[in-house]
Structure formats: C-alpha cells, structure tokens
Amino acid sequence: MSIDPLTDYDIFDSQFVIDPFPVMDQIRESECPVAHTDRWGGSWMPTRYADIVAVAQEHDLFTSQQILVTGPPPGQEPEGPYAAVAAPPISSDPPEHHWHRRLILPFFAPQAVAKFEDGTRELCNRLIDGFIDQGEADAAADYAQQIPVRVIATMLGVPTDLSDTFTGWVRGVLEAGLKDQAIRLEARNNILGYFKREIDDRTANPRENDLITTLLNSEVDGQKVPEEYVHGVCNLMLVAGVDTTWSSIGAALWHLAQHPEHRHQLRDDPELWPSAIEELLRAYAPVTMARIVGRDTEFQGCPMSAGDRVLMSFPAANRDPRQFERPDEVILDREHNRHVAFGAGIHRCAGSNLARLELRVALQTFLARIPDFELVDPSAVTWAGGQVRGPRQCKVRF
Numbered sequence: 001m002s003i004d005p006l007t008d009y010d011i012f013d014s015q016f017v018i019d020p021f022p023v024m025d026q027i028r029e030s031e032c033p034v035a036h037t038d039r040w041g042g043s044w045m046p047t048r049y050a051d052i053v054a055v056a057q058e059h060d061l062f063t064s065q066q067i068l069v070t071g072p073p074p075g076q077e078p079e080g081p082y083a084a085v086a087a088p089p090i091s092s093d094p095p096e097h098h099w100h101r102r103l104i105l106p107f108f109a110p111q112a113v114a115k116f117e118d119g120t121r122e123l124c125n126r127l128i129d130g131f132i133d134q135g136e137a138d139a140a141a142d143y144a145q146q147i148p149v150r151v152i153a154t155m156l157g158v159p160t161d162l163s164d165t166f167t168g169w170v171r172g173v174l175e176a177g178l179k180d181q182a183i184r185l186e187a188r189n190n191i192l193g194y195f196k197r198e199i200d201d202r203t204a205n206p207r208e209n210d211l212i213t214t215l216l217n218s219e220v221d222g223q224k225v226p227e228e229y230v231h232g233v234c235n236l237m238l239v240a241g242v243d244t245t246w247s248s249i250g251a252a253l254w255h256l257a258q259h260p261e262h263r264h265q266l267r268d269d270p271e272l273w274p275s276a277i278e279e280l281l282r283a284y285a286p287v288t289m290a291r292i293v294g295r296d297t298e299f300q301g302c303p304m305s306a307g308d309r310v311l312m313s314f315p316a317a318n319r320d321p322r323q324f325e326r327p328d329e330v331i332l333d334r335e336h337n338r339h340v341a342f343g344a345g346i347h348r349c350a351g352s353n354l355a356r357l358e359l360r361v362a363l364q365t366f367l368a369r370i371p372d373f374e375l376v377d378p379s380a381v382t383w384a385g386g387q388v389r390g391p392r393q394c395k396v397r398f
C-alpha cells in the first residue's frame with residue numbers, strides 16, 4: 001500500500017488481499033494500533049489480539065446490528081422484500097441472541113456433526129477421482145470450493161446439485177456484494193427467496209429428521225418460533241458455512257503445496273493432525289467480522305461515535321507476537337494456541353465442530369491420495385479478501 005495504512009487502509013487493496021500481514025504488523029507496532037479509514041463507509045481496525053478480543057467480548061458497546069465489513073449505516077440499507085429477515089444468531093444482540101443461538105447449537109454438537117464425516121470423505125474422494133489422472137488441478141476451485149457447500153446443503157436438506165447456484169449467491173453476498181450493494185441485495189434476495197419456498201414446502205409437508213422442519217416446530221417459552229427466525233437461520237447457515245470453510249481448506253492446501261516438510265510431518269506422525277488443524281486455522285484465519293458502536297466511546301485512545309463500524313480482524317489477532325511466539329511461522333505442533341479464527345465471546349462460531357471436521361477430512365483425503373504436490377505458478381494464485389480471505393484459484397501439479 002502506498003497510502004498510510006494507519007489513517008487510510010483499504011481492505012480491498014490488491015496487495016493487502018494477497019498478503020495483509022505486513023500492513024497489519026505495521027499498524028500493530030505503531031503508536032496507534034487501532035487504524036481508521038474513511039473508505040468503504042468508514043471503519044476502525046484494531047490489530048492487537050487483546051483489543052480484538054475485547055471488542056468481541058464487549059457486546060453491549062460493540063453491537064451486531066451489522067456484521068459485514070462494508071455497507072451503508074444501520075437502518076439505511078435497502079433490503080428488498082425480505083427486510084424483516086436477518087441472520088440469527090450472528091446478527092442478534094442479547095437478550096434475543098441467547099435463544100437464537102441455543103436453538104441451533106444441538107445441530108452442531110460433536111456427535112451431531114460426526115455423521116457427516118463418511119459422506120464428506122466420499123465427496124472428497126469423488127472430487128479427487130475427477131482430476132487425479134490429469135496431474136494438475138485447481139486446489140481451490142476444483143476441490144476446496146466444492147466441499148462445504150455440499151455438506152451444508154446436505155445438512156439443510158436441500159439439493160446438493162444446486163451447489164454452484166448456492167456458491168454464486170454466497171459469493172454475491174460476501175465477495176462482489178461488499179463493493180456493490182446492488183449485487184449484495186440481489187444475492188441476498190435469491191437466498192431468501194429460495195429458502196422461503198423451502199420453508200413453505202416444509203410447512204405444507206413436514207419431513208422427518210429434517211433441520212428446517214425441526215426448527216419450524218421449535219418453541220421458546222411455549223410459543224412456536226417466528227418463521228422469520230427459521231428463514232434467517234437458513235440464510236446464515238448457507239452464508240456462514242460456505243466461503244469460510246472453503247477458504248480455510250484452500251489456504252491450508254496452498255500452504256502445504258509450498259511446504260513438503262509439513263506434508264511429510266503429517267504423513268509420519270498422524271497424531272499431529274489435531275494441533276496441525278488449529279495451527280492452520282490460526283495462521284490462515286479467513287474471517288473478519290464487523291461491529292457497530294452502540295454509543296459514543298473512547299477505545300484505546302480512539303474517539304468512536306455511535307454508528308461507527310469496527311472491524312474485528314481475526315487474521316490480525318492471530319499474528320500478534322504478544323500472544324503467539326513466532327506468529328508468522330506455521331508450527332504444526334504449536335502447544336499454546338488460543339487462536340481466534342472462530343471469533344471470541346458470545347458469537348464464537350457455532351459451526352466450529354463441523355468446520356474442523358471438514359478441514360481435517362479434506363486435507364487428510366487430499367494428502368492420502370496426492371502426497372506430493374506443488375504450486376504450478378505461485379504468482380498466478382488469486383485471493384478473495386475483505387470479509388473472508390482465501391485462495392480462489394490455486395493450481396497445483398502432482
């Protein structure tokens with residue numbers, strides 16, 4: 001970045017998207033580790049682990065009225081026909097957040113997500129069957145991108161053969177739509193229109209062992225939950241479960257393509273997998289979330305006004321040397337690793353058990369079938385950034 005990142009950072013600057021860490025280091029080690037920009041609707045960006053965790057934990061002050069990293073001020077967003085539908089629990093503040101989250105947690109308990117392991121492994125093997133004989137594949141587009149969308153579709157009980165359509169909508173919300181509100185609105189309306197039809201269908205024809213039917217029948221304080229809640233949960237599950245996990249899988253493969261010693265370590269010592277997964281999540285945390293300041297305040301010497309947007313860059317937090325020794329190195333057996341790739345506080349990722357399962361199965365299956373691989377051309381790898389950072393094209397040869 002040629003501009004001063006302390007006062008004018010640009011989360012969509014092409015260099016920043018490819019490698020944000022030098023800029024984050026520069027801000028973090030400056031006298032003012034909370035940067036500010038007027039770009040993209042304006043935002044503050046703390047870069048130290050402790051500050052980012054504090055923003056996540058102080059939910060009274062830093063509200064979830066908006067959680068996208070760009071956009072018009074709260075209350076001014078044109079939301080079309082589904083204006084009343086949000087994305088609970090991620091878009092909810094207490095006290096509603098409590099029941100919004102409680103109702104979905106059982107679907108993501110370790111034993112509940114374990115039933116997706118075999119199907120995910122079969123899916124990974126099928127994808128690899130499709131390209132293994134070619135000696136070359138796009139680890140991001142042909143593999144990583146194909147996995148989470150099908151797992152979530154299976155979980156929601158909607159057709160997996162709509163995966164490309166779902167992926168296009170999610171990218172509309174979390175990628176192109178961050179710079180162009182018309183694209184975001186159109187993608188959002190497509191998602192909500194689709195799930196409205198699915199909900200109407202379940203209302204007319206309830207299904208056994210079906211997540212949407214179960215949610216429609218759930219009660220809080222003796223009352224059936226409003227349909228908008230179920231509609232919003234479907235919206236969130238698609239949007240939260242696809243780009244995020246695919247970016248993690250893709251970034252981990254990008255890393256492994258360049259680190260034969262790490263591939264060998266994982267092959268020689270399978271017990272490393274649990275800590276390796278956490279370390280890859282730490283080093284390549286994909287997600288940055290936003291909060292809206294609830295009332296005028298001062299935070300780390302910065303005068304913040306009600307309505308300001310604050311970015312919680314979990315990638316920046318995870319590279320803070322105050323928290324992690326040698327933060328820029330991937331150390332697969334790292335012992336102390338309280339990373340915040342899944343956030344912190346009341347909104348900490350509800351899908352983390354599923355995300356970890358998908359990441360582990362995707363990497364284990366790839367490495368078992370393709371033990372050695374390298375980037376075809378490191379400079380040709382493309383990245384998405386902003387809300388969710390990860391490789392979008394990442395050709396490897398084997």
Ligand code: HEM
Pocket residue numbers: 056064067089090091101152236237238240241242244245248285286287289290314340341342343344346347348349350351352354355356
């Ligand atoms: C590697 C993959 C993933 C990463 C890095 C990730 C990251 C995050 C982060 C940082 C948050 C906190 C949001 C905030 O503080 O505002 C979050 C929340 C959430 N995530 Fe994930 N996520 C991943 C995968 C998933 C998956 C597969 C699902 C399943 C649908 C999911 C569902 C959720 C939900 C429901 C919340 C909202 C929790 C709440 O507000 O109480 N995530 N995620």
